[in-house]
Amino acid sequence: MAFWLEIVVSFFLVAGAAFALIGSWGLVKLDDFYMRLHGPTKATTLGLGGILLASALYFNFNPDVAGVSIHEVLITIFLFITAPVSAHMMAKTALQKHFDYVGGQQDPLNHPRNVHTIQEHDLSGMDESQIPDGDEEE
Amino acid sequence: MLEWANIIAIVMMTLSLLMNMWRMAAGPRTLDRVVALDTMYINAIALIILFEIYLDSVLYFEAALLIAMMGFVGTVALSKYFLRGDIIE
Numbered sequence: 001m002a003f004w005l006e007i008v009v010s011f012f013l014v015a016g017a018a019f020a021l022i023g024s025w026g027l028v029k030l031d032d033f034y035m036r037l038h039g040p041t042k043a044t045t046l047g048l049g050g051i052l053l054a055s056a057l058y059f060n061f062n063p064d065v066a067g068v069s070i071h072e073v074l075i076t077i078f079l080f081i082t083a084p085v086s087a088h089m090m091a092k093t094a095l096q097k098h099f100d101y102v103g104g105q106q107d108p109l110n111h112p113r114n115v116h117t118i119q120e121h122d123l124s125g126m127d128e129s130q131i132p133d134g135d136e137e138e
Numbered sequence: 139m140l141e142w143a144n145i146i147a148i149v150m151m152t153l154s155l156l157m158n159m160w161r162m163a164a165g166p167r168t169l170d171r172v173v174a175l176d177t178m179y180i181n182a183i184a185l186i187i188l189f190e191i192y193l194d195s196v197l198y199f200e201a202a203l204l205i206a207m208m209g210f211v212g213t214v215a216l217s218k219y220f221l222r223g224d225i226i227e
Contacts, residue, residue, distance in 0.1 A: 001140075006139055006140050007139070009140060009143075009191075010139055010140050010142075010143035010144075011143075013140075013143045013144060013146075013147045013188070013191070014143050014146055014147055014150075016147070016184070017146070017147035017148075017150040017151055017184070017188075018150065020150070020151060020154050020180075020181060020184055021150045021151075021153060021154045023154070023177070024153075024154030024155075024157040024158055024177060024181065025154075025157060027157065027158060027161050027173065027174065027177055028157045028160060028161055033167070033169065033170060033173075036161075036170065036173060037173060039177075040173060040176060040177035040180070041176075044154075044177055044180050044181065045180065047184065048180050048181075048183060048184045051147070051184045051187055051188065052187060054191070055187045055190065055191055058140075058191055059196060062194075069196055069199075071196070071199035071200075071202075071203065072187075072199075074203060075183065075199070075202055075203055075206055078203070078206050078207065078210075079180070079183070079206055082206070082210040083180075085210075085214070086176055086210055086213040086214055086217070089213070089214050089217035089218065089221075090169060090172060090173060090176070090213070090217050092217075092221065093169060093217045093220050093221040094169055096221055097169070097220070099167070099169075
């Protein structure tokens with residue numbers, strides 16, 4: 001095995017493992033649920049991508065192992081498609097359950113800026129049919 | 139050099155799996171435990187691939203692919219269950 005290839009594979013291995021370690025440390029350290037969702041879904045997925053890239057380089061350029069191996073590409077494609085979907089599902093569940101977060105209230109409509117805007121808005125000139133009732137999205 | 143890099147990477151992945159396990163034991167809510175489980179299967183795939191490079195064989199790729207698919211299905215099913223109280227409506 002060539003020495004430069006060994007250097008490249010070692011770099012991607014250690015860099016990927018460092019990204020995964022930082023993501024897991026963020027999962028332990030951060031304060032509320034929405035912050036904790038960032039660490040695994042971004043840093044750990046990127047770390048696994050680095051390790052899979054190192055594995056693909058190692059098994060495709062190694063003369064001892066015969067043939068071309070595309071399994072890593074399969075795992076990479078599948079994981080990079082599914083990780084945002086599962087993160088979106090978990091964030092949607094947390095929003096539906098009204099998880100509280102650091103530095104804010106549970107209901108975003110009670111934010112002081114929104115309350116101020118609603119109080120300043122003058123509804124006296126409108127009749128009943130023009131006032132939006134907030135159900136138009138359904 | 140590759141052996142040492144591989145051993146360092148295995149140690150780091152083991153540390154991150156231990157941290158995920160701590161979050162899974164101490165998570166204040168159930169959804170924190172789901173996030174910890176999601177991270178744990180991703181780290182398990184990484185650990186399997188590091189072990190493959192260590193053994194210099196391609197035997198375990200199917201195991202990694204199966205863990206990826208089943209972990210995604212499990213995470214989505216758990217999130218859906220906690221979202222609506224039912225998985226398939």
